[in-house]
Amino acid sequence: MSLTTFLQHSLTGISLGGSYALIAIGYTMVYGILRLINFAHGDIFMMAGYFMIFAMASLPWAISIPLVIILTVILGVSIERIAYKPLRTAPRMSIMISAIGVSYLLQNLATYLFTALPRAYPEIPFLKKIFRIGDLSASLVTLITPILTIILVFCLLFLINKTKSGMAMRAVSKDFETAQLMGIKLNNTISYTFLIGSFLAAVGSILYFTDRMSVTPFSGTLPGLKCFVAAVLGGIGSIPGAVVGGFLIGICETFLVAFGYSTFSDAFTFILLIVILLFRPTGLFGEKIIDKV
Amino acid sequence: MKKSRKVIASVLLALLILALFMFLDANKARYGMAYTVLQKGIIMAVVAVSMNLVTGFTGLFSLGQAGFMAIGAYVTAIFMIPAEHIQDVYYISGISPAILEFKLWLESLPSWVQAISPYFTLLLGGLVAALCAALIGIPVLRLKSDYLAIATLGFSEIVRAIISSPQMDTITNGSYGLKKIPGFSSMVQTGIIAAVCIAFMVLLLQSTYGRAFKAIREDETAAEAMGINLFKHKQLSFIIGSFFSAVAGGMLAMFMRSIDSKTFSITLTYDILLIVVIGGIGSATGSIISAILVTLSKEWWLRFFDNPLSIGGFKVPLFRTGFRMVIFSIILLVVVLFYQRGIMGKNEFSWERVGNRMKGLKDMIGSKKGGAKDV
Numbered sequence: 029m030s031l032t033t034f035l036q037h038s039l040t041g042i043s044l045g046g047s048y049a050l051i052a053i054g055y056t057m058v059y060g061i062l063r064l065i066n067f068a069h070g071d072i073f074m075m076a077g078y079f080m081i082f083a084m085a086s087l088p089w090a091i092s093i094p095l096v097i098i099l100t101v102i103l104g105v106s107i108e109r110i111a112y113k114p115l116r117t118a119p120r121m122s123i124m125i126s127a128i129g130v131s132y133l134l135q136n137l138a139t140y141l142f143t144a145l146p147r148a149y150p151e152i153p154f155l156k157k158i159f160r161i162g163d164l165s166a167s168l169v170t171l172i173t174p175i176l177t178i179i180l181v182f183c184l185l186f187l188i189n190k191t192k193s194g195m196a197m198r199a200v201s202k203d204f205e206t207a208q209l210m211g212i213k214l215n216n217t218i219s220y221t222f223l224i225g226s227f228l229a230a231v232g233s234i235l236y237f238t239d240r241m242s243v244t245p246f247s248g249t250l251p252g253l254k255c256f257v258a259a260v261l262g263g264i265g266s267i268p269g270a271v272v273g274g275f276l277i278g279i280c281e282t283f284l285v286a287f288g289y290s291t292f293s294d295a296f297t298f299i300l301l302i303v304i305l306l307f308r309p310t311g312l313f314g315e316k317i318i319d320k321v
Numbered sequence: 322m323k324k325s326r327k328v329i330a331s332v333l334l335a336l337l338i339l340a341l342f343m344f345l346d347a348n349k350a351r352y353g354m355a356y357t358v359l360q361k362g363i364i365m366a367v368v369a370v371s372m373n374l375v376t377g378f379t380g381l382f383s384l385g386q387a388g389f390m391a392i393g394a395y396v397t398a399i400f401m402i403p404a405e406h407i408q409d410v411y412y413i414s415g416i417s418p419a420i421l422e423f424k425l426w427l428e429s430l431p432s433w434v435q436a437i438s439p440y441f442t443l444l445l446g447g448l449v450a451a452l453c454a455a456l457i458g459i460p461v462l463r464l465k466s467d468y469l470a471i472a473t474l475g476f477s478e479i480v481r482a483i484i485s486s487p488q489m490d491t492i493t494n495g496s497y498g499l500k501k502i503p504g505f506s507s508m509v510q511t512g513i514i515a516a517v518c519i520a521f522m523v524l525l526l527q528s529t530y531g532r533a534f535k536a537i538r539e540d541e542t543a544a545e546a547m548g549i550n551l552f553k554h555k556q557l558s559f560i561i562g563s564f565f566s567a568v569a570g571g572m573l574a575m576f577m578r579s580i581d582s583k584t585f586s587i588t589l590t591y592d593i594l595l596i597v598v599i600g601g602i603g604s605a606t607g608s609i610i611s612a613i614l615v616t617l618s619k620e621w622w623l624r625f626f627d628n629p630l631s632i633g634g635f636k637v638p639l640f641r642t643g644f645r646m647v648i649f650s651i652i653l654l655v656v657v658l659f660y661q662r663g664i665m666g667k668n669e670f671s672w673e674r675v676g677n678r679m680k681g682l683k684d685m686i687g688s689k690k691g692g693a694k695d696v
Contacts, residue, residue: 063467065470065471111658118661120467121382122657122661124466125594125598125653126654126658128594129653129654129657130654131591132591132595133647133650133651133653133654135650136646137650139643139646140646143643144643250478253474253475291486291487292486295478295482295483297475298476298478298479302460302476305461
């Protein structure tokens with residue numbers, strides 16, 4: 029493999045990793061607060077793809093992008109309100125089944141509304157501009173993705189560490205009940221978490237699908253699961269961890285495909301998951317959780 | 322109700338079902354739809370009970386059913402496709418010579434061996450899956466609820482990736498799938514295989530092992546304190562559940578006659594989960610009832626949701642391909658959110674319960690009549 033191809037693949041990998049990182053943050057934040065794998069997160073991401081297709085059909089991109097983000101956030105927050113909120117005190121298995129039910133519903137709904145055939149993702153002109161550095165050539169989106177990811181992560185870290193609502197989120201993720209006793213509005217904080225998660229998923233979806241060209245009702249499932257693995261890899265609950273995990277998985281996947289093992293690239297992610305859970309269940313940056321009886 | 326009457330009632334019920342199956346066998350042409358759908362329902366019942374064994378009774382939220390079914394289905398398919406059709410099936414890259422030789426050797430054996438070979442193949446598929454479950458269980462069963470779910474889901478995707486990879490072309494025919502799998506000879510045969518599987522699991526659940534499983538479900542730490550070997554019992558439940566999922570997978574292969582790796586995607590696991598949740602998590606009979614009901618309505622009774630419908634010139638909106646599955650996902654959500662018990666909750670079917678219901682119904686009717694007299 030020559031240096032140019034190596035760099036080319038690295039660039040693709042980092043770009044893919046960036047969108048994975050954005051989705052992984054959604055998983056890690058929800059898990060940190062609700063102790064729930066939001067199975068529907070991958071499908072929210074898929075729905076954001078469809079929103080973009082329909083928005084771009086009649087609107088210019090400058091209006092479409094904020095519109096898509098708003099719609100996705102509404103979808104994410106209403107899913108939490110409808111499907112997860114009534115189950116706050118229910119056993120964990122029920123809430124997980126509810127999450128699976130939402131994911132199943134979104135997939136079937138998308139199949140019903142938009143058919144199972146792949147739909148072409150609209151081109152956002154300025155993201156698709158090709159540019160060259162030496163022998164490398166890439167579209168602008170490949171370069172923007174990691175940069176935007178890093179910027180968003182810094183904003184998010186600021187939000188969580190420095191603002192009042194960020195403090196509320198940290199408190200809720202430490203202890204649900206105590207936080208409530210301290211006067212934190214639990215439901216608002218949780219909705220806020222879903223809002224941020226869905227916002228990042230929408231941004232991730234625009235970046236991801238611009239590179240992939242088409243959306244199907246099932247195109248959210250595998251990226252969703254991979255991003256969950258990324259979140260686990262980085263240590264669930266930790267935002268920098270999720271970002272590192274996202275980039276790692278994106279880069280590994282790109283190189284596996286480049287070496288011709290494309291059928292195993294999905295399997296690799298899950299083997300990685302099992303290996304991590306065996307040797308370092310708390311992930312790279314996770315805190316140790318002690319089981320209380 | 323007396324014990325003897327209960328036995329009589331159970332035997333009568335079994336005979337009734339047997340008679341129904343024989344009737345369907347005899348009139349296969351006339352009741353084609355009922356025949357096919359019921360057969361699928363029976364197979365789904367086996368998977369649903371096996372998933373319930375792991376998820377509902379032992380409290381291990383495993384989402385790997387589709388992967389184990391794939392193992393069973395592929396083992397069954399590879400061994401059961403007749404040697405004469407092999408070239409048609411593996412038309413792309415040929416079959417590995419070892420398997421072909423084994424098949425030819427198998428077909429040269431006397432006919433009674435041929436007659437029992439389907440059962441052995443199903444058993445073999447189950448054993449292969451059980452072996453995989455044992456291996457994967459060692460690391461995975463140490464995980465807690467949601468990690469376990471995602472790890473088993475991952476396992477099922479790994480199985481699918483391996484099956485459809487080009488490196489496996491000469492064994493699994495890669496992504497082209499397998500076809501020309503011999504089917505069941507009759508409904509009675511399907512029914513009996515399913516009944517044996519389900520009976521085994523139900524008996525297991527009533528044994529001391531079953532009680533240990535339930536103890537683990539209720540509280541792991543307490544169960545361990547009572548001297549239950551957590552790992553051993555979890556492993557046992559996981560292996561047995563996987564074994565029967567794989568047997569059901571093999572049956573599904575025989576039912577569908579042609580399979581490919583896409584059949585066993587995550588959606589299949591979700592379909593089974595839907596059945597288990599509707600039937601009641603922790604009720605074997607609930608799973609059976611719900612498997613039959615869900616499959617019947619999904620494949621037959623509610624088919625009309627998918628076709629455009631017009632009543633007296635008025636075209637009903639919404640009715641279009643895919644609407645049926647939307648309805649089913651909404652049902653799943655509604656059951657989870659508002660009616661977590663499902664059909665049976667954690668109870669099992671019993672004649673006492675039926676008797677009480679009947680009595681309650683009679684009393685209700687009686688009191689209504691009585692009430693009318695007073696007025």
